[in-house]
Amino acid sequence: MGVLPSNYYDFFGLEHKLDLDLKDLERRFYAFSRQYHPDRYTLKSAEEQQTALDATAILNDGYRTLRDPLARAEYLLKENGFDIGEQGTKNVPPELLEEVFELNMALEELRGGDESARAGLEEARDRFVAMRDGIDGELRAKFAEYDVARDRNILAEIRGILNRRRYVRNLVNEVEKELAGAEAVR
Amino acid sequence: MTPVQIDFGKSERVVGIDLGTTNSLVAYLDTAGHPAVIPGADGDKLVPSVVTLTRKGDIVVGNKARAALIDEPDRTVYSIKRLMGRGVADVQEELKLFPFRIADGSESVIRVELGDRTFTPPEVSAFILRQLKKNAETSLGETVSKAVVTVPAYFNDAQRQATKDAGRIAGLEVLRLVNEPTAAALAYGLDKRKDGIVAVYDLGGGTFDISILKLHDGIFEVLATNGDTHLGGDDIDNRLIHIALEDIHSEWGKDISHYGDAVQTLRRAVIEAKERLSFVPATNIELNYKGKHYQREITRELFEKLITDIVDRTLGPCRACIQDAGVAADEIDEVVLVGGSTRIPMVRHAVETLFRAKPHTDLNPDEVVALGAAVQAGILSGTVENQLLLDVTPLSLGIETMGGVVSKLIHRNSTIPASATETFTTAVDGQRNVLIHVLQGEREMVKDNRSLARFDLKDIDPLPAGMARIEVRFLIDANGILNVTARDARTGKEHSVDIKPSYGLTDEQVEAMISESIDRAEEDFNARQVAEARVEADRILAAIDKAKQNDAYLELSEDERREIARALNELLVVYHGDDHLLIRAKIDQLNNATMKLAENMINTAVTGALKGTKI
Numbered sequence: 001m002g003v004l005p006s007n008y009y010d011f012f013g014l015e016h017k018l019d020l021d022l023k024d025l026e027r028r029f030y031a032f033s034r035q036y037h038p039d040r041y042t043l044k045s046a047e048e049q050q051t052a053l054d055a056t057a058i059l060n061d062g063y064r065t066l067r068d069p070l071a072r073a074e075y076l077l078k079e080n081g082f083d084i085g086e087q088g089t090k091n092v093p094p095e096l097l098e099e100v101f102e103l104n105m106a107l108e109e110l111r112g113g114d115e116s117a118r119a120g121l122e123e124a125r126d127r128f129v130a131m132r133d134g135i136d137g138e139l140r141a142k143f144a145e146y147d148v149a150r151d152r153n154i155l156a157e158i159r160g161i162l163n164r165r166r167y168v169r170n171l172v173n174e175v176e177k178e179l180a181g182a183e184a185v186r
Numbered sequence: 187m188t189p190v191q192i193d194f195g196k197s198e199r200v201v202g203i204d205l206g207t208t209n210s211l212v213a214y215l216d217t218a219g220h221p222a223v224i225p226g227a228d229g230d231k232l233v234p235s236v237v238t239l240t241r242k243g244d245i246v247v248g249n250k251a252r253a254a255l256i257d258e259p260d261r262t263v264y265s266i267k268r269l270m271g272r273g274v275a276d277v278q279e280e281l282k283l284f285p286f287r288i289a290d291g292s293e294s295v296i297r298v299e300l301g302d303r304t305f306t307p308p309e310v311s312a313f314i315l316r317q318l319k320k321n322a323e324t325s326l327g328e329t330v331s332k333a334v335v336t337v338p339a340y341f342n343d344a345q346r347q348a349t350k351d352a353g354r355i356a357g358l359e360v361l362r363l364v365n366e367p368t369a370a371a372l373a374y375g376l377d378k379r380k381d382g383i384v385a386v387y388d389l390g391g392g393t394f395d396i397s398i399l400k401l402h403d404g405i406f407e408v409l410a411t412n413g414d415t416h417l418g419g420d421d422i423d424n425r426l427i428h429i430a431l432e433d434i435h436s437e438w439g440k441d442i443s444h445y446g447d448a449v450q451t452l453r454r455a456v457i458e459a460k461e462r463l464s465f466v467p468a469t470n471i472e473l474n475y476k477g478k479h480y481q482r483e484i485t486r487e488l489f490e491k492l493i494t495d496i497v498d499r500t501l502g503p504c505r506a507c508i509q510d511a512g513v514a515a516d517e518i519d520e521v522v523l524v525g526g527s528t529r530i531p532m533v534r535h536a537v538e539t540l541f542r543a544k545p546h547t548d549l550n551p552d553e554v555v556a557l558g559a560a561v562q563a564g565i566l567s568g569t570v571e572n573q574l575l576l577d578v579t580p581l582s583l584g585i586e587t588m589g590g591v592v593s594k595l596i597h598r599n600s601t602i603p604a605s606a607t608e609t610f611t612t613a614v615d616g617q618r619n620v621l622i623h624v625l626q627g628e629r630e631m632v633k634d635n636r637s638l639a640r641f642d643l644k645d646i647d648p649l650p651a652g653m654a655r656i657e658v659r660f661l662i663d664a665n666g667i668l669n670v671t672a673r674d675a676r677t678g679k680e681h682s683v684d685i686k687p688s689y690g691l692t693d694e695q696v697e698a699m700i701s702e703s704i705d706r707a708e709e710d711f712n713a714r715q716v717a718e719a720r721v722e723a724d725r726i727l728a729a730i731d732k733a734k735q736n737d738a739y740l741e742l743s744e745d746e747r748r749e750i751a752r753a754l755n756e757l758l759v760v761y762h763g764d765d766h767l768l769i770r771a772k773i774d775q776l777n778n779a780t781m782k783l784a785e786n787m788i789n790t791a792v793t794g795a796l797k798g799t800k801i
Contacts, residue, residue: 030403033576034574037574038664039566043198043567053661053663056603060600060603063601064604
């Protein structure tokens with residue numbers, strides 16, 4: 001089988017870009033699955049089986065990462081030496097300070113049993129969802145910008161946007177959890 | 187006695203096995219490439235997952251064991267799948283509803299009592315697997331040592347490991363564990379549409395699974411899976427048993443719930459009534475016990491009321507699965523029903539309503555999983571080339587971090603094999619080992635998730651705190667089982683990892699059980715040889731009895747007759763022994779002694795025929 005690259009982009013034979021054709025990615029994923037999946041090697045030597053297992057793990061981890069724009073961006077950032085840890089989310093983006101303060105109040109009220117806070121929370125949730133969608137639009141624009149210029153500064157900007165997005169996502173999740181009593185998805 | 191050496195040669199035959207809660211099946215791909223279930227000696231395709239230990243000390247599996255549920259309830263066990271991969275603390279609820287007799291000393295691994303012996307759940311499952319193996323070997327006329335075994339999609343690591351252990355103990359190399367709904371999708375996908383989104387709703391005897399798959403050009407890609415490993419037909423049966431017991435208590439003034447044989451007889455009556463209710467609007471539950479008679483009518487309406495909450499319990503996981511799959515309910519093209527419980531009209535209706543599609547029922551819901559397993563066996567053996575299963579892990583995998591919080595490493599519904607790498611370091615100077623606690627589940631806190639195992643990174647080079655860099659790779663393989671390897675990032679050398687599973691058997695325990703099983707298999711093998719030799723002996727003894735009536739016998743000399751008598755006696759002496767080689771040797775000797783007699787008989791017959799005389 002030879003030595004396979006452990007870098008996801010390289011494994012798939014793709015340029016290290018932020019915009020990816022998802023249909024093309026899926027095609028490659030299926031093709032590599034047919035080629036490397038352990039099910040194809042169950043009657044082969046232990047060594048070949050191990051190689052197939054390792055290769056398919058990279059393939060699957062890579063597909064999972066590259067098909068999601070956020071995970072993809074984080075991967076590329078990490079590749080370029082950026083630290084994408086969760087520290088960024090501890091700091092409230094300044095423009096959101098007042099919103100977050102009001103939100104926390106409303107959450108307290110609802111938890112305390114004040115149902116009248118519900119309507120306000122639902123409005124807040126809708127606002128944050130719109131904010132999150134807006135951020136996604138920003139990201140898409142930045143992705144395209146980076147792919148053309150390959151400028152590291154743009155990556156730094158993207159890192160900032162990702163932090164903000166993660167923060168807003170957490171807000172949305174928290175509100176939805178409180179409103180519905182269930183875990184929300186990203 | 188010289189041990190018999192048998193060379194079976196290298197067989198690449200792989201069978202598919204559905205190791206079910208209620209029934210088990212084994213299937214294979216016939217020469218035309220179609221999957222087919224292999225029946226047992228009694229002609230039945232379904233082997234009840236019931237095991238009994240007879241008073242003689244023999245293990246009996248299947249239909250014959252089912253009779254023992256009523257006659258010898260303390261020597262018999264059913265639904266052992268409910269105990270696989272679980273600890274004693276987990277099954278306390280189960281014990282209230284099922285007559286499992288848990289033996290003392292079950293702290294580290296559950297042991298159930300069958301008569302005066304105890305067995306772990308993997309050992310009991312191994313008895314079932316061995317029966318299926320035997321059925322396959324008898325039918326196919328060749329050794330079967332490789333199999334694909336199915337498990338509920340929602341089975342966790344310990345439950346999967348227990349199933350693999352059962353295979354090993356039974357003398358089977360389990361090439362792959364396949365999730366039951368995925369196997370069912372494979373069985374359907376064979377001749378149905380090539381592309382599309384398929385939902386598989388699998389309500390079996392003890393487990394519920396829902397899986398949503400994307401089919402594209404022979405690739406079966408699971409998008410999401412969900413379920414409940416303690417929800418199934420057994421629970422429905424228990425509802426009916428419960429009201430019947432209450433009735434009986436008030437009618438007979440007696441609580442018969444403590445009499446194993448009574449409860450098992452009632453259980454059988456209740457199951458038959460339940461099955462009838464799928465086709466008729468009302469039926470009777472009848473019990474005759476120790477001269478007393480109980481009868482009550484049960485309408486489908488009442489039945490549905492009794493089981494509404496059970497059916498409802500399946501809908502939550504379905505909705506969660508649809509959401510996780512990232513599809514809308516109306517994007518689902520087909521719905522496939524699996525498991526006997528899906529014959530219940532109320533269940534079918536609920537599925538149809540939720541998925542807004544008429545469910546497929548063309549394949550037998552009892553057989554479809556085994557058929558799919560046979561197809562997967564074909565894929566693994568290279569016989570089926572254009573199909574591939576891409577399955578997922580059903581539960582998130584995480585490690586314990588500070589404050590009793592779980593940090594997720596691999597998220598649920600990740601396509602497997604999947605991996606995650608974390609780097610660990612030491613907290614104090616000179617620390618020699620690091621303990622990692624791995625869990626499965628979706629909750630935030632350690633206490634709400636399922637402990638999988640503790641991994642001990644030992645013999646770390648003594649360094650100042652925080653200097654060590656141990657890279658640990660968590661890999662969930664194609665069976666859905668976790669493999670952990672560690673590497674010293676500074677030296678690049680492999681680092682040893684000690685595994686302490688939270689549930690289940692250690693490798694040493696499994697090895698011991700395999701040895702015992704092989705001994706048992708040899709006993710079985712020997713017993714079979716002896717039985718066959720005796721059959722041969724019976725045949726020649728009967729023939730000689732008949733021959734003694736023949737004129738040809740009288741024509742033998744005194745010596746010849748004495749020789750026959752001696753050889754006959756010698757055969758009779760060894761007949762009841764255990765040495766099949768000796769029996770055969772004596773048969774040969776008797777054959778030689780009677781050769782002249784046989785010749786004479788032929789001559790007499792020929793002469794007689796020519797003369798027209800009847801012999």
